[in-house]
Each structure stands twice: as structure tokens, then as C-alpha cells.
Amino acid sequence: MWPLDLAACFCKRLHRGACTGPALLALAFGLVYPAIRTIYTSFFNRNGEEYVGLGNYVQAFSQNEFQIVLRNTALWVVLVPIVSTLIGLVYAVVVDRTRFEKFAKTLVFMPMSISMVGAGIIWRFIYEYRGPLRDAQGVPTNEPTGLLNQLLVGVGLDPKQFLLDSPENNLFLIAVMIWIQAGFAMTILAAAIRAIPVDIIEAAKLDGLHGPSMFRYITVPSVRPALVVVVTTIAMATLKVFDIVRTMTSGNFGTSVVANEFYVQSFRSQNAGLGAALAVILFVLVIPIVVYNVRQMRISEEIR
Amino acid sequence: MSTTPTPPQAFSTSEPGEATGAPPAGPRKKEGRVARKASRSRERLSSPGASITAVLIAVLWTVPTFGLFVTSFRPSADIRRDGWWNVWNVFANPTFTLDNYTNAISGSTSLGTYFVNSIAITIPAVVIPISIALLAAYAFAWIDFRGRNVLFVAVFALQIVPIQITMIPLLSQYVDWGLAGSFWTVWLSHSIFALPLAIFLLHNFMKDIPQSLIEAARVDGAGHVKIFFHVLMPLLVPAIAAFAIFQFLWVWNDLLVALVFAPGPNVRPLTVFIAELAGTRGQTWHLLSADAFISMIIPVIVFLSLQRYFVRGLLAGSVKG
Numbered sequence: 147m148w149p150l151d152l153a154a155c156f157c158k159r160l161h162r163g164a165c166t167g168p169a170l171l172a173l174a175f176g177l178v179y180p181a182i183r184t185i186y187t188s189f190f191n192r193n194g195e196e197y198v199g200l201g202n203y204v205q206a207f208s209q210n211e212f213q214i215v216l217r218n219t220a221l222w223v224v225l226v227p228i229v230s231t232l233i234g235l236v237y238a239v240v241v242d243r244t245r246f247e248k249f250a251k252t253l254v255f256m257p258m259s260i261s262m263v264g265a266g267i268i269w270r271f272i273y274e275y276r277g278p279l280r281d282a283q284g285v286p287t288n289e290p291t292g293l294l295n296q297l298l299v300g301v302g303l304d305p306k307q308f309l310l311d312s313p314e315n316n317l318f319l320i321a322v323m324i325w326i327q328a329g330f331a332m333t334i335l336a337a338a339i340r341a342i343p344v345d346i347i348e349a350a351k352l353d354g355l356h357g358p359s360m361f362r363y364i365t366v367p368s369v370r371p372a373l374v375v376v377v378t379t380i381a382m383a384t385l386k387v388f389d390i391v392r393t394m395t396s397g398n399f400g401t402s403v404v405a406n407e408f409y410v411q412s413f414r415s416q417n418a419g420l421g422a423a424l425a426v427i428l429f430v431l432v433i434p435i436v437v438y439n440v441r442q443m444r445i446s447e448e449i450r
Numbered sequence: 451m452s453t454t455p456t457p458p459q460a461f462s463t464s465e466p467g468e469a470t471g472a473p474p475a476g477p478r479k480k481e482g483r484v485a486r487k488a489s490r491s492r493e494r495l496s497s498p499g500a501s502i503t504a505v506l507i508a509v510l511w512t513v514p515t516f517g518l519f520v521t522s523f524r525p526s527a528d529i530r531r532d533g534w535w536n537v538w539n540v541f542a543n544p545t546f547t548l549d550n551y552t553n554a555i556s557g558s559t560s561l562g563t564y565f566v567n568s569i570a571i572t573i574p575a576v577v578i579p580i581s582i583a584l585l586a587a588y589a590f591a592w593i594d595f596r597g598r599n600v601l602f603v604a605v606f607a608l609q610i611v612p613i614q615i616t617m618i619p620l621l622s623q624y625v626d627w628g629l630a631g632s633f634w635t636v637w638l639s640h641s642i643f644a645l646p647l648a649i650f651l652l653h654n655f656m657k658d659i660p661q662s663l664i665e666a667a668r669v670d671g672a673g674h675v676k677i678f679f680h681v682l683m684p685l686l687v688p689a690i691a692a693f694a695i696f697q698f699l700w701v702w703n704d705l706l707v708a709l710v711f712a713p714g715p716n717v718r719p720l721t722v723f724i725a726e727l728a729g730t731r732g733q734t735w736h737l738l739s740a741d742a743f744i745s746m747i748i749p750v751i752v753f754l755s756l757q758r759y760f761v762r763g764l765l766a767g768s769v770k771g
Contacts, residue, residue, distance in 0.1 A: 165589030166601065168582045169645055176642030177608050180616035180623075187618065237507050240500040250504060252757070254511045259753035260746045261703030263721045267728055267742045268514045271521065271735065289532045291735075293517055296533050325511065333761055357497065386612055389705040393725050405706075408614050413710060418618060425615040436610045 181429075188422035202423035212407070218316050219403045219431075222323065222387060227380040230324045231373065234331025238339055239361060251336065255329035262326065266393030269322045273308035312400035319401055322390050327383065331376045338372035339365060371442065378439035385431055404428050522550050522739035529735050550740035561723055561741055568702060568719040568745075570633060571712070575640035575701045576694055582641070583648035583693075584686075588678055590649065591656035592664060602653070609646040613639075617710050624711070635711040640701050648693055655689035656682060691759040695752060699760075702749050720745040 191198050206212045234254075241250040257265060274292030290296045295305035308318045342365070350364045366373070388405040391397050397406040404424055412421030520534040523546045537544040554561055589595070590602050624635045659682060667677045705721045712718055724741050731737070753760060 165593060166586040169586035169605070169649060170601065172582065172638075172642050173605065173608055173645055175623075176620060176638070177611050177616055177646075180619035181611055183619040184615045233507060236503060240504040244504070250508055252754070253508050255757075255761075256515075256750070256753070257511065259699060259749045261705070261721050261749070263703075263705050263725050263728070264742045264746050267724065267738055268518045270728070270732070271518050271739070272514050274735075291529065291531075291533045293513070293533060293535070296535070325514070328507075328511070386614070389721075389725075392705065392709075393728050396729060405614060409706070409709070412618055422615075422618065425612065425617075428612050429610075429615050432610055432612055 184422045184425055187418055188426050190419045192417040192419050194418050198419065202420045203427070205420060206423055206427060214400055215402045215404060215407045218401060219385070221316055222320055222384050222403060223381050225317075225320050226323045226327060226384040226387075227377040230327040230380055231331045231335075231376050233324070233328045234333075234376070235335050235366075235369075235373070237328070238332045238336040239365060242336065242339055251332065254332055257326045258329045262322075262387075262389035263393050265322055265326055266390050269318075269325070270309070270394055273318060275305055275307045275309075277305075309395055309401075310399050315395070315399055316401055319390055319394055322394070323384060323387060327380045331380065334372055334376050335369055338369040342368045371445070374442040375439065378435050378442070381435050382432055382439075385435070386428065404431075518739050519743060521735060522743050523547060524736075525549065526734075526736035529739075550736045551744070554737060554740040554744055557737075559727065559737060561720060561744060563715075564718060564720045564723040565744070567712075567717055568721075571636050571640075571708070571717075571719050572698060572701045574633070574637045575644075576697045578637060578641040579644040579648050579697065580690060580694060583645055583652050584678075584690075586645075586649050587652035587656055588674075588682070590653045592677075593674070605646050605649050609650065613643050613707065616642075621710060631712075631714050631717065633712070633717055636708060636717070639707050639711055640697075640704070643707070644697050644700075648697070651693055652686065652689055655686055659685055688759065691756065695756050695760045698752060699749050 187194055188202055189197060189199060191201070207216070237250075237254060241247050244250070272293050273295075274290070275295055276288065276290055276292075279288045290299055290305050292305075292308075294308060298305055309315050346368070347360075347364060350360060355363060386405050387403060388409060391401055391403055391406045392409070395401045397403075397410060402410070404427060408421055408424040408428065411417045411424060415421075517534050520537060521529055524534065524537070525545055525547050526549075528545065537546075553559075556562070586605075590598060590605075620639060621630070621635075624630050624638075629635050629638075663681060664677060667681050672680070702719075703721065704719075705725055708719050708722045709725070713722060720741075724738070724745055727734070727741065728738060
């Protein structure tokens with residue numbers, strides 16, 4: 147730890163704020179300057195030589211392929227936070243104070259610890275498709291190797307190309323993110339549920355509330371601040387989702403999202419201007435969610 | 451882990467132990483009959499419907515991983531022939547093998563190098579930001595200097611900058627400096643991206659340490675260095691642990707940063723290798739399954755053994771802010 151020691155000595159000699167120096171330098175060089183630079187680049191063409199004004203943004207919002215990207219992103223940002231929070235909340239309530247609580251929670255929380263690349267592979271295997279080979283009578287001779295297709299065949303349907311058929315393939319990618327984020331929602335909400343004052347619950351019981359009505363009128367309103375935080379935090383994570391799309395479809399078959407398109411345009415198509423514009427769009431989309439998140443947190447703190 | 455390195459409020463607490471503290475509803479001795487009855491009926495919330503829901507969700511959340519796990523122990527011919535659920539069909543004579551793992555470790559597409567790369571990337575990318583952030587957080591919390599509040603708010607606000615927006619300029623900067631293709635690009639990038647959250651979290655923990663403790667040390671003649679190492683550090687261990695685990699899991703599981711800054715075969719980590727294998731040889735499930743589980747071993751061990759700290763960090767920040 148000698149560098150710390152050394153720097154701490156400098157603090158006294160140089161300037162009282164010198165200890166913040168390394169951090170501020172790193173942030174200025176690594177976050178502030180590049181962000182400004184990227185905003186600047188977004189007004190130029192693909193090799194950064196010709197000024198195109200808002201051309202890249204117009205392209206991102208008007209061209210067909212990019213409109214699909216924006217539609218997909220909207221779908222992700224609406225579905226993932228809502229569904230994973232709902233599942234997390236229900237699960238937190240039903241396993242609360244049961245004998246297997248700890249184990250049951252670990253099962254659902256575990257996907258949070260593995261990489262999205264790993265999760266993508268796990269789910270690709272579930273969606274695995276193999277075209278049926280049929281004999282002369284038209285009876286399939288091979289078995290599907292993906293679990294979902296096995297279930298489809300089991301109930302007498304034809305196997306399906308889950309990741310290829312647009313637009314519903316987006317939903318199958320979204321399911322992976324829900325699978326990952328539900329554990330986060332559950333953990334935060336379980337703590338909030340534990341913090342509900344016991345007299346409120348007892349009073350509600352004396353008033354005859356139980357089961358679903360207890361959930362609806364006591365549990366949900368009591369954990370509302372935590373719900374908002376969970377939904378917005380997951381929404382921010384979802385907005386920047388890249389790994390899942392990259393691993394499962396590479397953004398083909400109409401499944402690309404803004405973060406993936408940013409990567410493709412910047413590093414595969416070498417279109418620096420458009421890539422920069424997509425990064426800026428991502429930035430602008432994050433801001434309102436963050437503002438709402440911070441404001442809600444302030445309010446919930448004031449209540450406490 | 452989420453794609454965001456840092457859900458902005460992932461943690462930042464005032465009372466480290468509070469969020470996970472003892473449930474307020476513990477049975478008290480003096481409780482009357484009504485109260486006891488109430489708490490008993492509360493346990494009965496696990497009605498048949500609730501139990502079925504719980505089991506259903508638990509199964510849905512486990513089966514995908516379990517299926518690939520079973521598959522990783524099946525011979526490649528079997529994997530191509532039918533699904534993993536057939537291993538329960540004793541008449542089909544199911545066989546298990548470790549070949550996939552020995553192949554993954556020492557075969558032609560060995561991941562040994564990438565495993566080492568992942569470790570080489572992760573450890574400095576956790577240690578560097580913590581060291582720098584500790585220093586800055588100490589100054590923000592306990593040294594009075596001009597512009598302190600403005601700077602701290604600025605650092606806090608930087609959490610919302612998506613890493614995507616910084617990538618192209620950073621990359622060209624690294625190329626100018628001749629760093630491209632070395633581990634330094636990934637170490638620096640991960641460290642920079644982690645700083646705002648690390649400073650914010652550690653500052654909040656430091657701020658909570660009672661002023662009197664610092665004053666007392668000062669009266670005894672301790673300087674900043676001594677106060678830092680002998681008074682603050684021992685109290686900061688839980689906060690540092692929470693952030694270290696968070697950052698460790700994020701860096702180990704990261705794909706985007708590594709793909710942009712360290713795509714070369716000498717420096718690429720496991721995630722980049724596996725993602726590429728999935729892209730080019732997506733049907734080689736005997737390789738993919740074993741590789742995927744090897745890449746998951748370390749984060750899962752870290753997560754399970756240090757879950758308490760990780761959950762505490764998550765909770766403290768997200769609910770309280």
C-alpha cells in the first residue's frame with residue numbers, strides 16, 4: 147500500500163485536495179473528455195472528415211433497420227423491468243419465512259452471478275432447433291435436442307426456430323434478461339417486505355385481510371419506494387444490454403438493440419459518426435430514468 | 451451481472467448492517483395470544499397456491515442451467531443424438547464422461563490461456579480503482595478543501611455516463627500511447643468506469659464514522675496517514691469487500707469492454723473467447739457447455755461464499771440511496 151502512503155503525504159505538502167487528484171485525473175481523461183469527443187464526432191460522417199449536422203441522428207430515427215432497433219429497445223426496456231420485478235416480488239412474498247427461504251432465494255439469485263455470455267449459451271441450448279428429418283410416411287425420425295422444442299413436439303406441434311423467427315424472437319431474448327434480473331428484484335424486495343412494521347400487518351389481519359388481498363393492499367403499497375428503485379435500476383441495465391444479443395443472435399434476424407447496433411456500427415462497419423450518434427442516444431435515454439430514480443429515492447428518504 | 455457496471459445506486463449506504471438487520475417481526479416473549487396467532491397465520495401464507503408458485507418459479511429458474519450442466523458430461527455423439535432429459539431413460543444406456551472438460555482444458559480449442567487472461571485482467575481491475583477511490587473518498591470525507599462539494603457532486607453525476615459513449619475516443623487514445631493490445635487498456639478502462647461508484651460508496655461509509663473517533667486520533671497526534679490506516683481501514687472492510695465483490699463479478703463477466711479493448715488472442719478473457727466460439731461454432735455443444743461452466747466456476751464460488759457482503763452492498767444502496 148505504499149503508493150497510498152506516499153500520496154497521503156503529498157496531501158499535506160501540496161494542496162489539501164490533492165488526494166482526489168488521481169481519481170479526478172482518471173475521470174477527466176477517461177469519462178468527461180471522451181464523452182464530449184463522442185458528442186462532437188456524432189455530427190460528422192463515417193470517417194469523421196465531413197460535417198453532416200444531425201444527419202446521423204436522422205438516419206438513426208428514420209431508416210427502417212434502425213427503427214426496428216429502436217422498437218426492440220423499447221420492447222426490452224418496458225418488458226424486462228416490469229416482468230422481472232413482478233416475478234421477483236411474487237417469489238419474495240411466497241418464500242418469505244418458509245423453511246427453504248435461503249435455499250430458494252439462492253436458486254433465483256444465482257443467475258446474477260454468472261456472465262450474460264454464459265446465460266446466453268444456457269438459453270440458446272433451451273431454444274436449440276434441429277429440422278425434423280422425416281421418413282417416407284412423414285414421421286419424424288430424429289429427436290429435438292432443445293428442451294422447448296421437445297415440449298412442443300411432446301404436445302404434437304412442429305418444432306420452432308425460436309431465435310430466427312422475427313419479431314417473436316425478441317421475446318425469447320428478453321426472457322433471458324428477465325431470468326437474470328428477477329433475482330435482483332427479489333433480493334431488494336424481500337428486504338423491503340421484511341421491513342414492513344409488524345403492527346401494520348397485524349392490524350390488517352384483524353381487519354380480515356389475508357392472502358391476495360393482503361398482498362394487494364398492504365405488501366405492495368408498503369414496498370412501493372423499493373419497487374420504483376428496482377424497476378428503474380433494471381431499466382437502466384436493460385437499456386445498455388449487449389452481451390445477450392451478441393451471444394445469441396449477434397443482432398441478426400431483427401433482434402438488434404441500440405447498444406448492440408452501437409458496437410456493430412463503431413467497430414464492425416467502421417461508421418464512427420453513426421456509432422457515436424447511437425452512443426449519444428443511449429446517453430440521452432438513460433438520463434430521464436436516472437433522474438426519476440434519484441428523485442424517488444429522495445422522496446422515500448424524506449418519508450423515513 | 452447486469453450490463454451496467456454500476457447501477458448508479460447499487461450501494462451507498464449509511465448503515466451498513468441496517469438493511470439486512472434482524473427482521474423486525476421476531477417473536478417477542480411478551481406477545482399476547484392475538485399477536486402470536488397473527489404471526490402464526492402469517493406463516494400460513496404458504497398456502498397450496500403460494501407453494502405451487504414458488505416451486506414453479508424455482509424450477510423455471512434452475513432447469514436451464516441444470517440441462518446444460520448435465521449435457522456438459524455427455525459424450526458429443528449423445529448430445530447430437532437426443533436431449534439431456536434422456537439420461538433418465540435407463541434403457542437407452544446413458545453414459546457420462548469427463549471428455550468435454552479435458553478437451554476444454556487441453557484440447558485444440560483449449561481455454562487455459564483465456565482463463566489466465568481473465569484472472570490477469572480481473573485482479574488489477576479490482577485493486578486499482580479501490581486504491582484510487584479510497585484516497586479520493588478520504589479527501590472528500592475528511593479533508594476540508596475549496597470546491598469539495600462541487601467536485602463530489604460532479605463525481606456522483608458521472609455515474610450516469612454510459613461506457614459506450616467513451617469507447618471510441620478512449621481506444622484511439624490508447625493507440626496513440628502505444629498501449630493497444632496490452633492488458634493496460636482493459637485495466638485502465640475498468641478502473642475509470644468503476645471510480646464514480648467506488649468513490650461514492652466509500653465516501654458514504656467514511657462519512658458515517660463518528661467525527662469524535664477521528665478527532666480523538668488527531669488529538670493523540672495522528673496524521674492523515676495514521677488515521678487512514680489505523681482508524682478508518684479496519685472499519686471500512688465491509689464496504690471494501692462489498693465493492694470488491696461487485697467489481698470482481700462485473701469485470702470477470704464483462705464482454706463489451708474486453709471485446710473493444712482486448713480482442714487480441716494474447717489478452718482476451720474467457721467471455722470473449724466463449725462468445726466467439728458461440729458465434730462461429732454454435733452447434734458444438736460439447737465444447738460450449740464445458741467452456742461455459744468452467745467460466746462460471748469462479749464467479750459462482752465467489753458469489754456463494756461472499757453472498758452476505760454482495761447482498762448487503764446491493765441492498766444498502768438500492769433501497770436507501
